[in-house]
Amino acid sequence: xxxxxxxxxxxxxxDLDRSAQGDLRTEEMLVNMGPQHPSTHGVLxxxxxxxxxxxxxxxxxxxxxxxxxxxxxxxxxxxxxIPYTDRMDYLAGMNNNQGYxxxxxRLCGIQVPPRGQAIRVIFAELNRIxxxxxxLGCYGLDMGAFTPFLYCFREREMxxxxxxxACGARLTYSYLTIGGAHDDLPDGWIDRCREFxxxxxxxxxxxxxxxxxxxxxxxxxxxxxxxxxxxALAWGLTGPCLRASGIRWDLRKVLPYDGYEKYDFDVPIGRxxxxxxxxxxxxxxxxxxxxxxxxxxxxxxxxxxxxALDQLPSxxxxxxxxxxxxxxxxxxxxxxxxxxxxxxFLITGDGSAIPSRVKARGxxxxxxxxxxxxxxxxxxxxxxxIIGSIDVVMGEVDR
Amino acid sequence: xxxxxxxxxxxxxxxxxxxxxxxxxxxxxxRITADRWPEVAxxxxxxxxxxxxxxxxxxxxxxxxxxxxxxxYDLYHVPMERPTELCTQTHVFAVRVVxxxxxxxxxxxxxxxxxxxxxxxxxxxxxxIDFTGHPxxxxxxxxxxxxxxxxxxxxxxxxxxxxxxxxxxxxLTNPRH
Numbered sequence: 407x408x409x410x411x412x413x414x415x416x417x418x419x420x421d422l423d424r425s426a427q428g429d430l431r432t433e434e435m436l437v438n439m440g441p442q443h444p445s446t447h448g449v450l451x452x453x454x455x456x457x458x459x460x461x462x463x464x465x466x467x468x469x470x471x472x473x474x475x476x477x478x479x480x481x482x483x484x485x486x487x488i489p490y491t492d493r494m495d496y497l498a499g500m501n502n503n504q505g506y507x508x509x510x511x512r513l514c515g516i517q518v519p520p521r522g523q524a525i526r527v528i529f530a531e532l533n534r535i536x537x538x539x540x541x542l543g544c545y546g547l548d549m550g551a552f553t554p555f556l557y558c559f560r561e562r563e564m565x566x567x568x569x570x571x572a573c574g575a576r577l578t579y580s581y582l583t584i585g586g587a588h589d590d591l592p593d594g595w596i597d598r599c600r601e602f603x604x605x606x607x608x609x610x611x612x613x614x615x616x617x618x619x620x621x622x623x624x625x626x627x628x629x630x631x632x633x634x635x636x637x638a639l640a641w642g643l644t645g646p647c648l649r650a651s652g653i654r655w656d657l658r659k660v661l662p663y664d665g666y667e668k669y670d671f672d673v674p675i676g677r678x679x680x681x682x683x684x685x686x687x688x689x690x691x692x693x694x695x696x697x698x699x700x701x702x703x704x705x706x707x708x709x710x711x712x713x714a715l716d717q718l719p720s721x722x723x724x725x726x727x728x729x730x731x732x733x734x735x736x737x738x739x740x741x742x743x744x745x746x747x748x749x750x751f752l753i754t755g756d757g758s759a760i761p762s763r764v765k766a767r768g769x770x771x772x773x774x775x776x777x778x779x780x781x782x783x784x785x786x787x788x789x790x791x792i793i794g795s796i797d798v799v800m801g802e803v804d805r
Numbered sequence: 806x807x808x809x810x811x812x813x814x815x816x817x818x819x820x821x822x823x824x825x826x827x828x829x830x831x832x833x834x835x836r837i838t839a840d841r842w843p844e845v846a847x848x849x850x851x852x853x854x855x856x857x858x859x860x861x862x863x864x865x866x867x868x869x870x871x872x873x874x875x876x877x878y879d880l881y882h883v884p885m886e887r888p889t890e891l892c893t894q895t896h897v898f899a900v901r902v903v904x905x906x907x908x909x910x911x912x913x914x915x916x917x918x919x920x921x922x923x924x925x926x927x928x929x930x931x932x933x934i935d936f937t938g939h940p941x942x943x944x945x946x947x948x949x950x951x952x953x954x955x956x957x958x959x960x961x962x963x964x965x966x967x968x969x970x971x972x973x974x975x976x977l978t979n980p981r982h
Binding site for chain 1: 832862888890893931
């Protein structure tokens with residue numbers, strides 16, 4: 407791991423050697439990055455042990471947003487807890503709603519009607535696009551590209567408008583709930599959604615021209631923070647971070663839920679550049695790969711939404727009698743493929759209406775745990791490139 | 806590989822170390838003696854028939870009625886022979902390690918799955934389980950000087966933290982349900 411990073415920075419290492427031989431004395435210094443820092447995507451503090459421009463070690467300190475949502479979950483009925491799941495990964499609230507609802511449904515044996523499932527898929531994928539747009543825009547900001555951020559937020563705004571039309575909220579939706587969706591789609595929503603998809607399909611090329619294939623951006627992010635497939639699996643990485651390390655693994659394909667097996671879509675992975683569309687210098691598992699997997703995933707999400715809109719069944723959007731549930735004395739562990747990776751919920755029932763244990767496995771929590779391993783002997787300026795490419799949302803890391 | 810076969814394989818190999826297997830219900834698991842757990846974990850990861858190379862999650866449980874604490878380890882297998890081809894198959898399994906509530910000690914498996922590092926720190930922080938052999942066992946979500954372990958069922962909510970008012974007397978005497 408360390409060797410590949412050093413290889414990628416040959417000029418700098420020569421300079422360091424020279425300065426060590428001359429009168430420049432280098433010494434180690436501890437630098438606090440965060441908790442309030444534009445490049446840490448929320449309240450994340452990283453203690454950096456630096457030597458000049460080199461970071462020898464980076465130790466993340468988390469917990470600034472800790473609200474012990476799991477404890478709250480042990481004191482509320484499942485449908486009352488749905489709004490709390492929104493506030494975990496607040497950029498992908500729909501996916502969180504879906505994960506918790508699925509876990510409760512599996513525990514109680516509730517069957518979601520086909521229309522409810524299709525609505526869930528549509529909203530989960532729309533939210534995945536919205537979340538990836540924030541990720542792309544902010545990553546551009548981290549790398550000094552301001553403009554793509556505005557473009558990404560322009561399109562995200564349209565998705566938020568669609569969400570607002572369906573459920574009235576723009577960030578904390580509580581729309582996908584136990585048994586299906588909270589409400590049916592409003593009149594004209596499907597046409598509005600199709601209009602957006604037609605518009606958005608052409609915009610991905612804009613992002614690619616503006617940011618993805620920008621020479622400076624590629625130089626800043628390729629060969630930086632390389633995570634091998636073995637490391638990614640050992641540290642429990644999931645989602646785009648895992649797929650960027652070159653494995654075609656997606657929970658929607660492996661253990662489908664909510665009818666994902668009915669939709670035809672590809673699972674993009676990270677590839678080494680040189681020939682074809684991937685720029686020269688990109689290596690599987692580097693920061694650029696993690697970024698670009700998200701761009702490709704947006705195209706796939708558009709494909710899924712189109713199919714779901716075309717085959718949208720009529721009928722109920724929610725199973726009956728899904729409030730005031732008695733939770734059987736049983737235990738389930740369910741994971742869904744959220745925007746940032748696999749979001750898991752373990753729920754234990756004891757015969758009463760309130761679960762005796764709710765455990766949330768946040769994908770960012772696991773993805774962030776690899777930071778110390780990756781940020782060893784890298785340049786100080788590469789730290790935002792690595793952290794940004796992991797795409798953490800602290801609300802979910804800390805829960 | 807279905808959970809029945811996994812349990813049989815483990816029982817043949819480890820005998821009494823596998824205290825119990827629960828195959829019914831939504832979450833099949835094997836209960837394993839705490840002090841032999843890392844050894845079993847190594848086999849779960851390295852045996853080619855099992856190949857549980859990913860630790861998904863560690864969930865700590867407070868079994869107050871039995872005066873025990875437990876950890877549930879959720880595992881799955883990610884096939885790595887042809888990574889660029891679409892994976893469509895996996896097998897999942899869960900392991901439960903139960904420990905005494907008054908002296909909760911479970912050996913760490915952070916050397917088997919590095920993912921366990923933060924999960925064990927979280928279980929230590931919120932449930933107060935001591936993971937022996939963990940490289941850096943300290944609180945991860947709560948502040949270092951926090952009192953108690955919030956996910957314990959008998960946890961007393963603090964009234965204040967460094968002068969910051971927290972729970973009120975009213976909330977303590979009037980739970981929400």
